[in-house]
Amino acid sequence: MAAVNVDANLVTRSTEARxxxxxxxxxxxxxxxxxxxGCICCTLRSDLLTELARLAWSDSGFDHVVIESSxxxxxxxxAETFTTELTEAMIDAEGMETEEKEIFAxxxxxxxxxxxxxxxxMVTVVDAFRFFSEFDTAEFLQDRFGREEVPDEDQRTIxxxxxxxxxxxxxxxxxxxxxxxxxxxxxxxxxVKTLNPTAKIVESKFSKxxxxxxLNTGVFNFAEAVASPGWLRSLHEMxxxxxxxxxxxxxxxxxxxxGIGSFVYRARRPFDPLKLYRLIEGKFILLQEEPEDxxxxxxxxxxxxxxxANSASDENTxxxxxxxxxxxxxxxxxxxxxxxxxxxNKKASPYxxxxxxxxxxxxxxTRPFQMGSWSTAxxxxxxxxxxxxxxxxxxxxxxxxxxTVAAIRKDFEGEWGDRRQELVFIxxxxxxxxxxxxxxxxxxxxxxxxxxxxxxxxxxxxxxVKQEKLQETWDDGYWAEWAAxxxxxxxxxxxxxx
Numbered sequence: 302m303a304a305v306n307v308d309a310n311l312v313t314r315s316t317e318a319r320x321x322x323x324x325x326x327x328x329x330x331x332x333x334x335x336x337x338x339g340c341i342c343c344t345l346r347s348d349l350l351t352e353l354a355r356l357a358w359s360d361s362g363f364d365h366v367v368i369e370s371s372x373x374x375x376x377x378x379x380a381e382t383f384t385t386e387l388t389e390a391m392i393d394a395e396g397m398e399t400e401e402k403e404i405f406a407x408x409x410x411x412x413x414x415x416x417x418x419x420x421x422x423m424v425t426v427v428d429a430f431r432f433f434s435e436f437d438t439a440e441f442l443q444d445r446f447g448r449e450e451v452p453d454e455d456q457r458t459i460x461x462x463x464x465x466x467x468x469x470x471x472x473x474x475x476x477x478x479x480x481x482x483x484x485x486x487x488x489x490x491x492x493v494k495t496l497n498p499t500a501k502i503v504e505s506k507f508s509k510x511x512x513x514x515x516l517n518t519g520v521f522n523f524a525e526a527v528a529s530p531g532w533l534r535s536l537h538e539m540x541x542x543x544x545x546x547x548x549x550x551x552x553x554x555x556x557x558x559x560g561i562g563s564f565v566y567r568a569r570r571p572f573d574p575l576k577l578y579r580l581i582e583g584k585f586i587l588l589q590e591e592p593e594d595x596x597x598x599x600x601x602x603x604x605x606x607x608x609x610a611n612s613a614s615d616e617n618t619x620x621x622x623x624x625x626x627x628x629x630x631x632x633x634x635x636x637x638x639x640x641x642x643x644x645x646n647k648k649a650s651p652y653x654x655x656x657x658x659x660x661x662x663x664x665x666x667t668r669p670f671q672m673g674s675w676s677t678a679x680x681x682x683x684x685x686x687x688x689x690x691x692x693x694x695x696x697x698x699x700x701x702x703x704x705t706v707a708a709i710r711k712d713f714e715g716e717w718g719d720r721r722q723e724l725v726f727i728x729x730x731x732x733x734x735x736x737x738x739x740x741x742x743x744x745x746x747x748x749x750x751x752x753x754x755x756x757x758x759x760x761x762x763x764x765x766v767k768q769e770k771l772q773e774t775w776d777d778g779y780w781a782e783w784a785a786x787x788x789x790x791x792x793x794x795x796x797x798x799x
Contacts, residue, residue: 347401347405349368349379349382350382350388350404350405350408350414351401351404351405353366353382353414353417353418354404354407354408354414354417354418355404356418357417357418358417364517365421365516365517366418367515367516375462375465375466375469376423376425376465376466376469376470377465377469380420380423380469380521380523382414383413383414383415383418383419383420383523384413384414384415384523385409385412385413385415386413388405388408388409388413388414389409415523419521420521420523421516421517421518421519421520421521422471422472422515422516422518422520422521423469423470423471423472423521424470424471424472424473424474424515425466425467425469425470425472425473425474426473426474426476426508427463427466427467427473427474427475427476427489427493428476428477429475429476429477429478429480429481429485429486429489430477430480430481432489432492433488433489435459435460435463435679436460436463436464436657436658436678436679437644437648437679437680438459438460438679438680440458440459441458441459458588458678458681460678460679460680460681461676461678461681461683463678464496464658464678467493467496467497467500468496468497470497470500471499471500471501471518471520471521472500472501472503472514472515472518472520473493473497473500473501473502473503474503474504474505474508474510474514475489475490475493475502475503475504475505476505476506476507476508477506478504478505478506479506486504488729490502492657492727492729495562495563495727496658496727501514501520562727562728562731563725563726563727563728564725564726564731564733565661565723565724565725565726566661566722566723566724566726566736566737566740567721567722567723568721568722568740568741568744569714569715569717569720569721569722570664570722570744570745570750571664571665571666571669571720571744571745571750571753572663572664572665572666572722572743572744572745573666573743573744573745573749573775574665574666574667574668574775574776574777574779574780575775575776575777575779576742576743577663577665577743578779578780580739580740580742580743581682582779583638583642583643583646584643584646584647584650584653584680585643585647585653585677585680585681585682586640586643586680586681586682587682587684588681588682588683588684589683589684589685589780589781590674590683590684590685590686590781591685591781591782591783643680644680647680651732651735652732652735652736652739655728655729655730655731656677656726656727656728656731657678657679657727657728657729658677658678658726658727658728659675659676659677659724659725659726659727660675660676660677660724660725661675661722661723661724661725662674662675662721662722662723662724663675663722663723663724664690664720664721664722665777665780666745666749666753666771666775667768667771667772667775667777667780668686668768668777668780668783669720669757669767669768669771670689670690670693670764670768671686671688671689671690671783671784672686672687672688672689672690673685673686673783674686674687675724684780684781685781685783686783686784687784690718690719690720691709691712691713691718691719692713692717692718692719692720693718716754722740722744724740752774753771753774756770756771756774
């Protein structure tokens, strides 16, 4: 990330020291390529592609390349460097030198970087000593690494990035095992296994690992990694368990010894937005994603913003804190809670204390055409909407792949298509029954559902009017605006006709 690549300097010295064998004969030395002043998952991806292509076309005789990205890189984006789409996009990028463009054009013609070099293994190293503290933090990347290394527009959190790095890996090295006791190490490994059940876990001290654990394994499959996140796949690996004296088929319990497990909450009625907000307020630091403002701002305003923003991440955290706790039972405003208070509230909650990770989609009564996205890592809860429900989109726009269409159809049920609640929860000692009851209490009642359906079935009103009526009926004021759904997405606005 930084201008001085300390790691590369250390590796280079170590490599030079190993350049001669015991007889003083010079052997083929490893090559260290330094890339700095950027992040390998974004600004340095073009450099990575260029250097890998040069290595592949050289007479160096290299069989394997080890790519070490910075601690704040997202491994999935590094892997995307090998896709044809990225190569083609880079060709038209501004500011690229002629030689680079020629390399990119040649790589694209061959079918992308994967045609000359393939990803073999994705490896993530975790610190056993700091493992759980990374989920119990309210820090943004800027808080920890500073504005020089993390740009203002990067508003990722430590806990979200930590979870992403674990979930997108084939091999997970649990380092510093000598710094924790046996019970803590067991908890760490069990939690890693729950987040990523297919990854191989390797224990290490001082990061000493047999290179054969990482090279020439052939375990990476990009299509599977993108389409089927491992921590969700485990929910479908079923086994027979004894549940309250009866034999039941249930998710395979790889981590029962440490009380770490997962469950999926599902429902086919929408949430009352106010009730759901009250359930999560004050227990999570809320990060509500809003649509970007495409209007250009003048330079004076930009300069004012830059001078006023002493710490963008501090402002965002404070905003999230005030979002997550700004009303009393009688509807009056109250002072925002600090991050420390919110973390304490989560730890004291009988339902959320043991929750480390959750992810999925949700359905708000007042947002009938938009699929809500939900993601927690530790105390950070990110909410927003990335797309419309498929029942609101013409089937010809679902995708040409027959398997994709078939998978989408499986999510359809009853009058309202694929609209649903589907949230995966992962944690220690989760009160599944209690959390389910709390979430059920946030759903519209049967009487309220009839009122909701009456508005949606009104053939005399368009989608915008329907949504306005729904927001007049149920309080929607504490939720940030979601990106508008395209006009074509309202073709099936009332209910599903397939």
